[in-house]
Amino acid sequence: MEEYNVLVVDDDKEIRDVIGIYLKNEGIHVLKAEDGLEAIEVLRCHTVHLILLDIMMPRMDGIQTTFKIREQKNIPIIMISAKTEDMDKILGLQVGADDYVTKPFNPLELVARVKSQLRRYVTLGTYEKKNEVIDLNGLVLEQAEKRVSVNGEPVRLTPIEYRIVDLLMRNAGRVFSIHEIYERVWEEPSYNAENTVAVHIRKIREKIEIDPKNPRYLKVVWGIGYKIEK
Amino acid sequence: MEEYNVLVVDDDKEIRDVIGIYLKNEGIHVLKAEDGLEAIEVLRCHTVHLILLDIMMPRMDGIQTTFKIREQKNIPIIMISAKTEDMDKILGLQVGADDYVTKPFNPLELVARVKSQLRRYVTLGTYEKKNEVIDLNGLVLEQAEKRVSVNGEPVRLTPIEYRIVDLLMRNAGRVFSIHEIYERVWEEPSYNAENTVAVHIRKIREKIEIDPKNPRYLKVVWGIGYKIEK
DNA sequence: GAAAAAATGAAGGATTTCTTAAGAAGGCTG
DNA sequence: CAGCCTTCTTAAGAAATCCTTCATTTTTTC
Structure with a gap:
């Protein structure tokens, strides 16, 4: 990555x-x-x-x-x-x-x-380094450190959670279907994966959202999938 | 400096x-x-x-x-x-x-x-005559003397042990991953270093902790690394 | 109001990470 | 060379956690 x-x-x-x-x-x-x-x-x-x-x-x-x-x-x-x-x-x-x-x-x-x-x-800094930090309205992803924080507050994500957030933040604004998420994070065909991903989404919200019920960052697009706003 | x-x-x-x-x-x-x-x-x-x-x-x-x-x-x-x-x-x-x-x-x-x-x-302190002493809740590091003591009780550390304690105490509160510890103490890439560091951590605890099972000073941060409390 | 989609909660088994022990390897000293 | 000390490796068990599944509830859409 x-x-x-x-x-x-x-x-x-x-x-x-x-x-x-x-x-x-x-x-x-x-x-x-x-x-x-x-x-x-x-x-x-x-x-x-x-x-x-x-x-x-x-x-x-x-x-x-x-x-x-x-x-x-x-x-x-x-x-x-x-x-x-x-x-x-x-x-x-x-x-x-x-x-x-x-x-x-x-x-x-x-x-x-x-x-x-x-x-x-x-x-x-011997050579110019790519900007490895993505900041989306206070949600910060430090790729080098593989860390995420919300308004400076560090958030501890599990490996899978991190990979999901990484995927969504690198492609901020784009909507990913549950199957796309599963295939890109798990790197295997998504059979019966709906709920698995959903549970992870929930866990992530629990950690990065102030009010998980009204998510500010990780949003659902009804009938399509999830995204993180640019 | x-x-x-x-x-x-x-x-x-x-x-x-x-x-x-x-x-x-x-x-x-x-x-x-x-x-x-x-x-x-x-x-x-x-x-x-x-x-x-x-x-x-x-x-x-x-x-x-x-x-x-x-x-x-x-x-x-x-x-x-x-x-x-x-x-x-x-x-x-x-x-x-x-x-x-x-x-x-x-x-x-x-x-x-x-x-x-x-x-x-x-x-x-060869350059600056600073005999810096760090005291963290009774755990004392005398840098000039390269000595460590717990509540006045001197502790004998091996060179590697000392360098680990030195690193953690100078940066008290900060968490160091096993790889960070390895690279900063051994000064070489950390290949296969996990257990090596872990064993030293244990030895150190044995020496500086009253109850090594419930460490008061040298704490683990699960999934991240070790630190000594500020 | 019914169907589809999404969210939630709880439980276990799997997996990862930590701790601990014991012994091998290497260096130093008398 | 023998004995001691430090360091490294291996391995096994303990602890913490992570992941998935299932059952259930809530929300959205038509």
């Missing part, structure tokens, strides 16, 4: 794909490149927040690529390497990498490192 | 620059010198909070420089060296280095060490 783009540069398609799957699970958008030249190309056309770079690549290797990238942009680079000896090469050059991972690596650990770097660079 | 000045002393311009970039990313102001003599010169004219010193330099080497600096000021020095033999470390530290990094090094790690030293010296 985050708004980050990570570029994975590796000549091994399988590795690219595996990394891609794990990152996507975290809501991170993944771009892929097969080698350094392709990576530079991608950087020209896309906003990239972090680069995962395999050091051993054809055409242009990781070290050269790092130099090229650093000439242009100061975005975090995490290096991936097969051997400890390669690591030494990287470190010997003492440039570029913000972190590094040796193969074989644990994908979850890699994801943790990616997120850590992203968080660090975002808070430092 | 947020503005730190770090002096980087190295005859290799590229290394100076790379280090400079990383420190600036952390909001640290960077001064540079090419060798020991220049460093001494800079110290005369500027406030410097920490020195990064390459051991191998022309004119005046790192060891000599350290002596010279120590004659005048007691500021933290982190040595950088290509030598990895233990003897060198010992020599460097005996001479007065507070920390020691061998080339090739990970810039991130270097930054972490710099920040760690700065934090330590600041809290120790």
Whole structure:
């Protein structure tokens, strides 16, 4: 659900794909490149927040690529390497990498490192960060912190509740049918979901509305679905 | 006090620059010198909070420089060296280095060490003679002495335990997630850290709480993290 | 006023999060 | 090397919570 783009540069398609799957699970958008030249190309056309770079690549290797990238942009680079000896090469050059991972690596650990770097660079404001806070008449959604508050008063939502609010607030004003909500939050076909969603809606209102009977934020559109006013 | 000045002393311009970039990313102001003599010169004219010193330099080497600096000021020095033999470390530290990094090094790690030293010296009151004592309902943290006591009864904490308590007491009332705690105490991405932190929390409670089952100080906020009440 | 749609309340079982214990791994010291 | 201390890992159970279902009531629309 985050708004980050990570570029994975590796000549091994399988590795690219595996990394891609794990990152996507975290809501991170993944771009892929097969080698350094392709990576530079991608950087020209896309906003990239972090680069995962395999050091051993054809055409242009990781070290050269790092130099090229650093000439242009100061975005975090995490290096991936097969051997400890390669690591030494990287470190010997003492440039570029913000972190590094040796193969074989644990994908979850890699994801943790990616997120850590992203968080660090975002808070430092090294690159312009997207506005991750949506404020709708006092109802505030902080996407980065995954938190919601009403007039400054923090509200504790359960994971499902949060995802519903997130969906409705990101698309404020648009009406979502119960089935749409179910399919986008639960990510599975909505069989017999009417009441389930309704109950969650109620719980959410209980938490974010001053008067749940006369909801100010989370409104029903009769016969169609629910929405949060823009 | 947020503005730190770090002096980087190295005859290799590229290394100076790379280090400079990383420190600036952390909001640290960077001064540079090419060798020991220049460093001494800079110290005369500027406030410097920490020195990064390459051991191998022309004119005046790192060891000599350290002596010279120590004659005048007691500021933290982190040595950088290509030598990895233990003897060198010992020599460097005996001479007065507070920390020691061998080339090739990970810039991130270097930054972490710099920040760690700065934090330590600041809290120790080396710069400002503040013996800050935090007293939260009988739970007392003496930062200068790095000691904790409960109702006058001294408590012996391990280094990690101390850092956790320090973090929570300095930010009393604020809730820290397990990942936040891990990243701020361990200074690395929190992969698989849940239980590690949890165990330390338990150990701390065992030491500072009268009834660890019903903690009076170190409280859990369900689903969010831990805090120490203001 | 009847039918459809939406809201509510309560209860259980499932799931997540926390706590606790015990032992392994690693470092330091005599 | 042995013993001690700190830290980390594993695992199992406890506690808190979350989710769904069902039964029922209220509201809206025609």
